[in-house]
Amino acid sequence: MNILLTGGTGYIGSHTAVLLADAGHTVVLFDNFCNSNKTVSARINQITGHDIPCVEGDVRDTKLLVKTLHEFQIDAVIHFAGLKAVGESVREPLKYFDNNVAGSISLLEAMQKASVKTIVFSSSATVYGKPQYLPLDEAHPLNPINPYGRTKLQVEEILQDLVKSDPSWRVALLRYFNPVGAHDSGLIGEDPNGIPNNLMPYVMQVASGKLPHLNIFGNDYDTKDGTGERDYIHVMDLAQGHLAALNYLQDHLGCEIFNLGTGIPVSVLELVGTYEKVIGKKIPSQIASRREGDLAVCYADTSKANHTLNWYALKDVHDMCTSGIRWQTFRSSLEGSRE
Numbered sequence: 001m002n003i004l005l006t007g008g009t010g011y012i013g014s015h016t017a018v019l020l021a022d023a024g025h026t027v028v029l030f031d032n033f034c035n036s037n038k039t040v041s042a043r044i045n046q047i048t049g050h051d052i053p054c055v056e057g058d059v060r061d062t063k064l065l066v067k068t069l070h071e072f073q074i075d076a077v078i079h080f081a082g083l084k085a086v087g088e089s090v091r092e093p094l095k096y097f098d099n100n101v102a103g104s105i106s107l108l109e110a111m112q113k114a115s116v117k118t119i120v121f122s123s124s125a126t127v128y129g130k131p132q133y134l135p136l137d138e139a140h141p142l143n144p145i146n147p148y149g150r151t152k153l154q155v156e157e158i159l160q161d162l163v164k165s166d167p168s169w170r171v172a173l174l175r176y177f178n179p180v181g182a183h184d185s186g187l188i189g190e191d192p193n194g195i196p197n198n199l200m201p202y203v204m205q206v207a208s209g210k211l212p213h214l215n216i217f218g219n220d221y222d223t224k225d226g227t228g229e230r231d232y233i234h235v236m237d238l239a240q241g242h243l244a245a246l247n248y249l250q251d252h253l254g255c256e257i258f259n260l261g262t263g264i265p266v267s268v269l270e271l272v273g274t275y276e277k278v279i280g281k282k283i284p285s286q287i288a289s290r291r292e293g294d295l296a297v298c299y300a301d302t303s304k305a306n307h308t309l310n311w312y313a314l315k316d317v318h319d320m321c322t323s324g325i326r327w328q329t330f331r332s333s334l335e336g337s338r339e
């Protein structure tokens with residue numbers, strides 16, 4: 001298949017590009033580099049041994065998308081492009097609705113014009129909001145608590161309405177839990193700008209000495225050790241979920257929703273403890289107050305993806321840490337060479 005990856009040089013897009021190319025698909029990347037680095041596509045080529053085209057463009061540029069879809073005879077799109085910082089979405093909601101929602105409408109219009117009607121959309125577990133029960137299955141009520149989450153829900157609803165209006169579409173809505181880790185080569189990984197918000201990249205920067213210590217946001221939750229529990233999923237398992245969804249859509253019209261997680265809740269202390277074991281040293285940390293809006297526990301019921309897509313997350317927290325460390329080492333060398 002010829003597959004267009006919007007946001008293809010970002011964290012999840014780059015790993016999925018590698019996996020799809022390794023599986024024999026023809027991949028085209030489309031990115032405006034607002035949150036990625038232009039060197040990523042060369043590193044994807046280095047890993048895969050393929051010369052993967054990378055179109056510089058914004059998903060709100062419908063004309064360029066139509067041209068790209070025709071030029072590369074695209075059969076299916078995976079739509080990763082979007083902004084994802086929750087705090088920024090609270091401060092600048094219009095930027096988020098424009099980029100994530102208007103950007104998706106522009107992409108869907110382009111796909112309609114080019115008669116490309118297969119799409120996998122990067123949604124998020126944030127669409128569920130505060131869990132009413134756990135684990136979260138796809139039927140759990142939806143109540144996102146911030147603008148970022150609402151952009152994801154709106155795009156899900158747009159895609160569902162589109163399928164109702166034209167049943168020849170094939171749509172998979174993938175609700176990711178907490179993607180972490182990196183490709184085993186260590187050449188690509190999560191590359192946040194500035195001080196990271198998320199636990200794993202923060203821990204990695206403390207380990208490398210870039211940040212002095214980790215603040216553990218609360219140790220008085222009703223959890224196994226008092227710290228927050230999440231469903232961390234290795235980014236290569238997540239990438240595999242996209243391939244499984246594309247395979248599924250080849251034989252299925254309509255719209256299906258899948259949670260992609262491991263189904264295993266892991267606490268902050270457990271994740272940090274595994275990281276310390278792998279690197280053989282302590283991560284300096286202190287207990288801080290709870291972070292506003294944080295959930296105590298969030299993890300997936302993955303049985304639908306397991307049974308329908310025959311997809312299973314295979315990698316554990318140890319794999320997430322070792323691959324993350326390899327990437328962090330390479331990333332530090334890149335930063336060193338930039339200085």
Ligand code: NAD
Binds near residue numbers: 009010032058079123
């Ligand atoms: P990322 O920021 O690393 O990648 C997104 C990519 O999209 C970047 O390369 C960015 O430059 C590009 N982009 C953004 N706006 C664009 C636009 N208007 N036109 C073209 N390119 C644009 O993020 P990621 O972690 O790889 O996330 C990919 C998708 O998955 C996002 O939609 C995100 O909301 C969703 N998601 C991510 C997580 C997570 O924790 N990483 C969890 C759930 C859902």
Ligand code: UDP
Binds near residue numbers: 197200229
């Ligand atoms: N967390 C923390 N310190 C940090 C960042 C995160 O203790 O510097 C905790 C956070 O409170 C949550 C877990 O780590 O319990 C995962 O947070 P992250 O932001 O990675 O994911 P999200 O909360 O968005 O699912």
